[in-house]
Amino acid sequence: MKINELKAKLTELKMSYYRQLKNDRENFSEETVRSGYINKMLELLGWDTGDLSQVLQERKLTKSQRKRLDEINSKHSKPDYFLCDRGVTVTYLDAKKPQSDFSEDEDIAFQIRSYGWCTGVPFSIVSNFKEFGIYNTEPEPYATQSTHDKAIYFSIDQLINDLEKYLPFFQRDKIINHEFSLDSLGIGTKEKSYKSIDKHFLDYISEERMILGENIYECNPNIRENQLNHTVQIIINRIIFIRFLEDGGIEPKNELLMMMNKGEFWQEFMLLCNNRLFKEYDGVMFFPDGFNGVIEDEAFFDFIERLYGNTPYRFDVINPLLIAQIYELFLGKELKIISGEVVLKKKNINSLGSISTPYPLALTMVQERLSQRKDFSSVKILDPNAGSGTFLLSAFDFLSREKQLQLQRPLSFNETRAIITKHLYGVDIDENAIEVLRMGLSLKLVLSDYSRPYEFKHALSEFKNNFVLGNSLISLEDVSDTRLEDFYPIRYAQKFPEIMSEGGFDYIFSNPPYVEPKYYPSLEYSYLKKKYALTKGKVDASLFFIKRYFQLLNNNGQLSIITQRRFFNTDYGQSIRTWLVKHGYLKKIVSLGSNSIFGGHITYVAILIGSKKKNTQIEYVENNNQMDNKSEMLRVLENIDKKRMFKTESLENGIWSLKAIIAESVIKKLFLTSKRKFFRVNDKDSKLNITVGPQVLDKKYFYLDGVIDEDGMFHGFNIAEKNKKIELEAELLKPVIGNKELLSFIGANKVNTYILFPYENNGVTEVKPEYIKNNLPLTWNYLKDIKLKSRTKRNMNGAWYSYTRKQNLKYLNHPKIFIPMTSKNIVSFVQTGGSYGDNSNLNAILSPENTKSIMQLKAIATIMNSRIFNLLALNLSGDASGGYHKLNKQFLGETPIPKLNETEAENLATIYDHISSLSKKAMESYGDRRNYYVSLLSMEHEQLNKLVENMYDIPKQNQEELLEALGNYYSWLDLLKERLNIEDGNI
Structure with a gap:
């Protein structure tokens, strides 16, 4: 729609608004603002309000739901609109009554800023249609912050008259393509030293991890390191899980805070977890973990208090995926007891620690594969090194949205739970990662937009066995050396008997860890090189996983993984390149330019899309965009700089890059057709x-x-x-x-x-x-x-x-x-x-x-x-x-x-x-x-x-x-x- 036409349409809507306001001011409610005006404005600006992947509207509560929330003093109140790009929130819009003077209301400003900051969106909007407020939500908000700090307020008349200025903050295409600039409104953040939600929360739980670890060790000096780590992990998981349930209106508000103020928190907390919560939920989160030692209340004071009151954390909108990705970094370190002191150290297995795949990138990979399938009734999806579960949580989001669109109604609780129990599976070598994965999926389930029952009776227990501890690279069946038992070998046929009896999984989505040989125990490394026939050079762990993935797929199975490109052009990578080509396993390679999408590390990665069925052609794609925002990551498989189709066998020898493959074909022709003789410096007889x-x-x-x-x-x-x-x-x-x-x-x-x-x-x-x-x-x-x-x-x-x-x-x-x-x-x-x-x-x-x-x-x-x-x-x-x-x-x-x-x-x-x-x-x-x-x-x-x-x-x-x-x-x-x-x- 052209700018003048859009101005005219908005002017018509404005006039209708003022007529209704004049004629029926007393009955002009927030709901009227939403349905009569904001919805129509969004439609004019390119948003399909009926498409759940674009616009999610906070559903109004029934009287009985509102009454229950009032009974537990809940102020459950999410923003009215989640404006999304393929289900990923890009900004919020909260509607107010016409009489609301929100420009001077600190509570409204703090709330919308907190929601925006907790979701990692750059700005959020409040409006009663006649007035608008745009808030910079990048910096951490605080309760006493001025309503005008990094915020701008303007009328509907100003919006229409200066539409070119404001349009990038409302029009769908401009928002999702990141064509807006907060600086253009004078509310940008000059100093970029502020902490985003993920860094802030990671520091927060890491601090509590040390406080808890030190207190537990001081009170229980005979505790072993692995039990110390596990106990600390379980306690933090449970506290965070309960806070999600409270803000989601499922558990009584302020329960942990009141317990803290009452005294003897640890004893009361154990009773709560081991009794009522264990009965109402299940062993995934609240199964007694065997630790009955002493922990002093002072180890919890700051942690609990900072989760309540004027906290910027809004657990009703914080995506469990964000918690999962924070935990991915969290799990890259472990508590160690050294000379009688508790310290936090990086795990030896990976010098960089764990690096999680960003959710928008994982979701794109999942959507690209699964969207080509029509029937999801029996689909089995696996991540063999699941970590905290980004890919599985992304698959849950995709499948639940597809099911809802198919049925044209909200899912029931049992239908939502069945998405996990019937379709999603994960394995990881880190028991704490498995706990985090179970927590993330449990949160996804209980906080999903389903028709909720008032009581959960063992609501989560059915999927506990879907996510198991194990080393996917080592098969228990062929372990003859008992020393390898310490590396957690797994028998897939025992853990997932029905799936493996039918040949394996339908889909694998994963980010195989890049672990250098020097971080591997020599016994395990020697075993893996021999087992996967990758004996040449210093092979990194990701190559073992790539071979293993195809063993776990059924004959029609497919995968989409993101991996380091290093093996594309190294001598040690030649054998895996040849193996993939000879079997015809690859359908598509998406090479990403140098980026810092993984926790700030500059990386050179590619997405490999493959299938068990032999592919005679490979599509090679390059995307060299700098993926600085969610929109770029959501379009990683669409924003293409260059692409070519090649016969599969043409990639068997030589370097894997689009330009190298083209150069190799020219060079091959040169050697075959030229009358002149050529040599390479690497040739044995080159004399150089x-x-x-x-x-x-x-x-x-x-x-x-x-x-x-x-x-x-x-x-x-x-x-x-x-x-x-x-x-x-x-x-x-x-x-x-x-x-x-x-x-x-x-x-x-x-x-x-x-x-x-x-x-x-x-x-x-x-x-x-x-x-x-x-x-x-x-x-x-x-x-x-x-x-x-x-x-x-x-x-x-x-x-x-x-x-x-x-x-x-x-x-x-x-x-x-x-x-x-x-x-x-x-x-x-x-x-x-x-x-x-x-x-x-x-x-x-x-x-x-x-x-x-x-x-x-x-x-x-x-x-x-x-x-x-x-x-x-x-x-x-x-x-x-x-x-x-x-x-x-x-x-x-x-x-x-x-x-x-x-x-x-x-x-x-x-x-x-x-x-x-x-x-x-x-x-x-x-x-x-x-x-x-x-x-x-x-x-x-x-x-x-x-x-x-x-x-x-x-x-x-x-x-x-x-x-x-x-x-x-x-x-x-x-x-x-x-x-x-x-x-x-x-x-």
Whole structure:
């Protein structure tokens, strides 16, 4: 609808509102505002008020429901409208009576701010239709906050007259696409240091975890660590569960607070849980856990009080999924008893702790698969490493909404419960995660929008066995080594007999954990590598899970998982890539650009969609959007930058990325059809190697920044102590080239970094301590100082100051082609010898036998700087953030290079020298003279590209394919111009 038409429609609605208000002010209720005006306004603004996935309206309570709530002093009052994108709340709108002056009402402001903050939406709205208030709900709210703080109020007339300004906060498409800006209304939050609900609540329950843990250990010193963790977990779970029930109007309000004020809280709390709550609910949440020790009331004071009163927590709208995801981080740590003290430590199994899949992303993955199915009556859904249950909770939301749409009425309690008992299953190795999963699903059930009974009689017990403790990777059937019993092997056929007897599950949704080998017990790791036939390299845990998933699916089963992309381009990942392709298990790969969607960590992930039935084609999709909000995550499978269909077998060998697959097909054709011979640096007979610089034990001490004077003395600093000046004899220092301000053909302008190199020039024999002590006293004292300060485990083979690995040291005086490992383009230049590259930033291409002449290396470096080589190499490269490419050995070494005769090599070397000379002159010149040299370089650039393109003879169509796949080609000349601050129009 065009803006003028929309203004006209809203004006008509406004006039109708004022007529009714004038004629029937006394009977003009909040319900009239909603049904007569706000609903119609929402429809005009693109919201389908009849679609439960777009608009959820808080149902008005019956008289008997209202009476029951009044009896327990409940002020149960959710916002009137939950405006949603596919069921995920994006903002709230609360309706008021026409007489309401909400702009000065602190209670209304605090309530709507709390609801918005608790759900993680950026703003919320209050309106009686003639007036509107928009509140910034990002910062944590507080009860005494001014109603005008980060809020704006305006009339219906102002809305209509300045519709372009306000429309992004009301129109559906603009809200869900995040096209609004709170700054445009003057209510943005300049400081982004505020805590969101998830961080706030995580800190809150983590604090209570420590307080409870310390008190329990102090009062019960013989308690074991695992029981301490379990007891603390159960207590916190139950308290939070009860608060949800209270705010949901199911349990009496303020029950825990009154119990706290009465005294002897722990005894009363145990009686409540073990008796009434256990009888009315079930063992999922309230089964006696075996702990009958002492806990002092003071361990609960702050925790209980902060859950009541003027708290910003609104448990009637906090999604149990949010609690589940908070717990995912919570479960990444555990209480440890060390030297008589309780401390909170990261779990050893995963250096990053557990990282939960964001709910909108999980929901999208679930919806994409399940929406293609019509009959859900017998569907069985599994997450084999469920964690706190994001995927299963998402599946619950989807299935309950589908069932409601199918029946065209609210579900009964039993129908809602059947969604869990009949369809959802989970396994996890962490018993506390299983408890959290059961809690999350229990909350989802009891707080769902069903026709509620007044009493729950063992309402939750039926699904306890759906979610079990176990290690999905280890099958109890084939465990012969009894030591593996400590890793919780599981027999799926015993735990889920009916499902497994029919072949397995219909769907698996999961996020297989990425666990590096160093965090695995060696016994378990050896077993898994052998069991899943993944014996090559340092395989991470996610690959074992991927194989296991397909064993757990039935013949028609499907999966959708999100996993690290690292195995897409590593040597150790080749076997799983081949296995997936040979079985035809993959239907679709959705590669996501670098993102921080997982708890702030920069990740490189992909969604794999597969089926047990063999797929002859794979759709490969790239989505490089930055997913900073729910809307982006909900559209992750729709917002496509690039996509291609490939025959499945074409992915069997080589790297998995859209650009790499396209490049591989061009390269394959090149080798088959070209008359010229090509080689790769990684070929065994190439007579070239890609190496890195020395690997020292303590780079922060061995790498020095500074200068060497004419007397052979070094003056500078190390990385560890930048404020402490160091002076050393320069005899044992060698120049190191880093990845900083490098340019093709000329390299670094000057070298300021040196490595302390205690070796003879052959790079094999260590310089004797006596020699250093007697001839280089400053160096000797510096090395002794390093030994005292260093906490790195010393090298046991040789002198304590020797390096970690010595195999590359002999190449010091070899001429080398240097290429940065991470760059926007290939930056290639030749060094004659006497220097190393920084081992973490720079590749060195050289001849191990030192048989390649400088001329030949310059010829290869020139080819590598050409456009066509860049298109091939950068498409084969790995991904890095910010438009950069990873050019490690496995990528760079696979790019074909034409074999040259003597004349060709000499010609290319001449071009190298000429471009190098012109580049240096341009760097040293200014004004028109600099522009003159750059114009000469532009002509050399064009001639070089034509010459090398003729050698490759790749058809223009394929070159265009490569360019389209890459997205943007950034040449060596572009980089030089950027360094010289020259634009094309100024040459």
